[in-house]
Amino acid sequence: MGQEISTPNDTKNEDIKGVNKKNLKGNNGKGDPKENNLQMSKKIVQNSFNNSKLRPGMFIQNSNVVFNEQYKGIKILGKGSFGEVILSRDKHTGHEYAIKVISKKHVKRKTDKQSLLREVELLKMLDHINIMKLYEFFEDNNYYYLVSDVYSGGELFDEIISRKRFYEVDAARIIKQILSGITYMHKNNVVHRDLKPENILLETKNKEDMIIKIIDFGLSTHFEYSKKMKDKIGTAYYIAPDVLHGTYDEKCDIWSCGVILYILLSGCPPFNGSNEYDILKKVETGKYTFDLPQFKKISDKAKDLIRKMLMYTSAVRISARDALEHEWIKLMTSKDNVNIDIPSLELSITNIRQFQSTQKLAQAALLYMGSKLTTIDETKELTKIFKRMDKNGDGQLDRNELIIGYKELLKLKGEDTSDLDNAAIEYEVDQILSSIDLDQNGYIEYSEFLTVAIDRKLLLSTERLEKAFKLFDKDGSGKISANELAQLFGLSDVGSDCWKTVLKEVDQNNDGEIDFKEFRDMLVKMCNY
Structure with missing residues (x-):
């Protein structure tokens, strides 16, 4: 983890959607006020529940x-x-x-x-x-x-030590993944502030298809685009000069990426010194060169990206999204479409097409199982499909990527798409998007994709169903109560009586709770399994 750095110079309330204001008076001002209030309360919780956004993080308590x-x-x-x-x-x-x-x-x-x-x-x-x-x-x-997860490939730092330096194509594949993660983070107003090879792990020992994971968010924080950050934190080799000056924004991460790319291509840091003080003095000047012998064989396009990442002034430093679109990245990774296992592809497309559910409880349970109870090996082929569809490399699938990617996948699967006009494809994609965009942000996130595309037989094993049930059954009673449901969805301030309408769709024996059999039947029915 990085640390706090000492620089060389330092000594109106909204209407509730779905509730008709006329209902506040009951039936045209008539009727039992208590009954009317109860009906309104039920509508409120039903609407709040139906519009609640599902994300994997809600299960981490x-x-x-x-x-x-x-x-x-x-x-x-x-x-x-x-x-x-x-x-x-x-x-x-x-x-x-x-x-x-x-x-x-x-x-x-x-x-x-x-x-x-x-x-x-x-x-x-x-x-x-x-x-x-x-x-x-x-x-x-x-x-x-x-x-x-267990990331068996070790630190990127150790891989750099082992290789000395990387070929351009390998360096581009790694930096593209780092930039993809940073693009996603910055889009969600998160800045890492301690990017370095020690905080980047390799998912597996497979050197031909390296997948990296950014770790250690101990110095990370939320940021606002209109406000500068002031905490002087980070690691000497990778820290940006604007951080040392105490006024910086999210592009401090881009500077760190530039340093990492420089090291990947040369094996040496751009700002070096015999101690931290000397390193920070060089960082503060922002001056570096490509005079090392290693850079004689490095392309001008690669150097151009480094220059744009290491711009001294943050305002003119390239953004993560623009860096992803840089000519060098595109050129070096243009042939990276990996081979996809056709049977896995056929199964995933079938599962995506069949996924239809309006039951929020069922969606939540399946999202938990898909995002938290699957292994790297089990999702390996689906990860390839997701990356194939993610054309801009930002780690999310938008509507346009879904349309283009869906056509490609259907062709790979062997389906004749010549009879399908664009309107038909777009209609099917819109249906898919509305069904599987569980957090309702307009994109398909990685976990959402895994959840709906994964093999149902694999997902609905007894062991996984039992673990998912235990997540909801907080008190271990063997049944899911209205209060437990309210806590999980963050709506615990709503009276438990109002949750009966939510439970009713699943509660087969009408005892006001959900037992394991009812829970299992709900998921089996939703998955058509």
Whole structure:
């Protein structure tokens, strides 16, 4: 993790949608006021529930999980100043995770705890193929636990040490993924502030198809485009001069990307020194060169992107989105369309077409299972399909990408699309978008895509259904109550009686709660499985 840096020079209330104002008076001003108020209350909660936005982060709550009951520790993957990372196996599903165990002895300062909780909150809201995924967060009397995927490829830093330097095409593939993650973060008003090779992990040991994951959001924060940040934090080699000056914006991340690209292509940092003070003095000048012998064979286009990333003044520094569109990135990654397994493609298209549900509870359960109970190996082919459709590389699918990508996938699948006019394709895509855009932001996020495209047989295994049921069944009673449902959806201020209309669609025996069989039947019916 980076740190606070000392520079060389430092010594109206809205109407509720769906509720007719006339209803405030009852039936034209007549009728029982209590009955009218109850009916209005039911409409309010039904509308609030139906319009609630589903995101994977809603399932990451400070739960009452007991580590030794849920997980079996296998081995220590690494140690740090705050704790250690343990390779652990879920006792119920058999899946393996990397669990960061942080001793509360080392999180005594208020600022340290705030940093940890802020990191958790940010990871809850970020859903991107190149950003680490947080599955669970819990604590006991002595430790905090953060559960994430196991990224077996190690740090990008170690890969740089091993290779010395990268070919341009490999460097472009890596920097494109970093920029994709940063584009997504900046779009969601999140700035990382400590990008460096140590905070970028390789998903697997597969060197031919490297997928990177941005980690360590301890120094990250929300930002506003109209306001400058002032905290002097980061890591010496990668920190931007505007951060040292104490007035900067989200483009401090772009400077760090420029430094990383320079290192990938040359094996050396652009701002070097024998100690941190000397490094920061060079960063503060912003002066660097391409005089190293390694750069003699590097293309002018690659150098051009580095220059644009390392512009001294933030206002003229290239944005993450524009960097993704840079000529060098496009040229180097133009042939990156990977081979897609046709049977997997056929199954995913069938699943996407069949996904139709207006039940928010069923959607939430499936999103949890698709985003939190699947492994890297299980989603490998779907990840390829998603990347194939993500034409601009920002980690989301917009309507235009869906139209273009859907046509391509149908052709790959062997379907004759010549008889389908654009209007027919667009209509089908609009139906798909409205069905699977669970957070209603106009884009298909990575987890949303996995949720609807994944093999239903795989997803609806007994072990996964049981774990999903336990998420909703907070008190472990074996049934999901109205209050538990309200808590999960963040609508706990609404009276529990009003949730009966929500439960009724699933509650087969009319006991006012949902048991495991009713829960399972709901999902099987929704998935046509």
